[in-house]
Amino acid sequence: MNFNSSSYEERAAKHPHPVARSLFEIMVSKKTNLCLSVDLTSSQEILALTDKLGPYICLLKTHVDIIEDFDPDFISKLSELSLKHNFLIFEDRKFADIGSTVIKQYGGGIYKIAEWVHITNCHVLPGPGIVDGLKSVTRDLPPRALLILAEMSSKGNLLTDEYTKTAVEIAKNNTDFVIGFIAQHRVSEPSNDKTTASGSNADFIIMTPGVSLPGRDGDSFGQQYTNPETAICVNGTDVLIVGRDLFTNPDPVSRAKEYVSTGWNAYLKRINK
Numbered sequence: 001m002n003f004n005s006s007s008y009e010e011r012a013a014k015h016p017h018p019v020a021r022s023l024f025e026i027m028v029s030k031k032t033n034l035c036l037s038v039d040l041t042s043s044q045e046i047l048a049l050t051d052k053l054g055p056y057i058c059l060l061k062t063h064v065d066i067i068e069d070f071d072p073d074f075i076s077k078l079s080e081l082s083l084k085h086n087f088l089i090f091e092d093r094k095f096a097d098i099g100s101t102v103i104k105q106y107g108g109g110i111y112k113i114a115e116w117v118h119i120t121n122c123h124v125l126p127g128p129g130i131v132d133g134l135k136s137v138t139r140d141l142p143p144r145a146l147l148i149l150a151e152m153s154s155k156g157n158l159l160t161d162e163y164t165k166t167a168v169e170i171a172k173n174n175t176d177f178v179i180g181f182i183a184q185h186r187v188s189e190p191s192n193d194k195t196t197a198s199g200s201n202a203d204f205i206i207m208t209p210g211v212s213l214p215g216r217d218g219d220s221f222g223q224q225y226t227n228p229e230t231a232i233c234v235n236g237t238d239v240l241i242v243g244r245d246l247f248t249n250p251d252p253v254s255r256a257k258e259y260v261s262t263g264w265n266a267y268l269k270r271i272n273k
């Protein structure tokens with residue numbers, strides 16, 4: 001669809017959701033729209049890389065269930081790093097079950113995701129009850145937010161245009177919790193002067209995985225990549241999610257700096273600054 005020509009500052013000032021506001025404020029203060037997808041399996045390696053790349057990211061995306069030596073102490077250390085470097089934490093849990101089950105998966109188990117994660121995500125295959133279930137967990141917690149998977153990066157995925165439209169409708173009905181989408185394009189109308197706190201003109205944040213600087217051509221399991229400039233200037237994304245191109249790089253700091261400058265310049269071009 002369209003892209004959003006408002007600045008992150010303008011969007012922060014108007015956004016009704018505290019997690020969206022914090023994210024935009026972090027992006028502005030650190031001049032970065034990079035999210036590190038830290039898909040490593042050792043907690044020490046995750047913490048070490050996060051400490052190194054913390055200054056360059058606005059958001060850290062985890063897959064907590066792939067960690068082989070998970071221990072609750074890991075959560076405290078990760079939360080300390082989020083304060084030290086000023087980034088939010090996004091657990092890419094992709095919930096996909098009925099409301100009553102996701103309540104236990106999000107709030108309980110050994111990971112207690114809702115307690116320490118600012119943002120998580122879900123599929124809406126089960127219908128809107130999944131969002132109601134997840135939201136119910138957050139009632140007595142500090143502000144928490146949800147992203148809905150509206151499109152996927154992988155070849156042959158089953159998220160049709162019709163599915164995407166329904167996902168957007170579900171988001172519009174839940175703007176007190178849903179702040180955006182995991183998507184390949186801006187799937188909802190961009191915010192503008194008529195942006196409202198909720199409903200059809202809500203300002204949703206688009207986060208895009210399957211992003212890489214030139215040189216990485218997918219993998220043997222169907223992953224597909226778009227370059228950062230196209231993702232931001234043509235497809236209208238707000239946050240670039242990058243995994244292997246950072247965490248397998250021999251010099252991840254230099255690589256992260258390349259993403260930060262490419263991503264930020266593309267954003268400035270989009271807002272015409």
Ligand code: S5P
Nearest residue numbers: 037092151152153154209210242243244
């Ligand atoms: O459509 C999607 C949605 C997600 S959240 N495609 C994806 O690749 N992801 C996640 O983004 C995926 O689970 C992985 O953690 C990351 C992409 O990693 P990369 O190594 O391919 O950059």
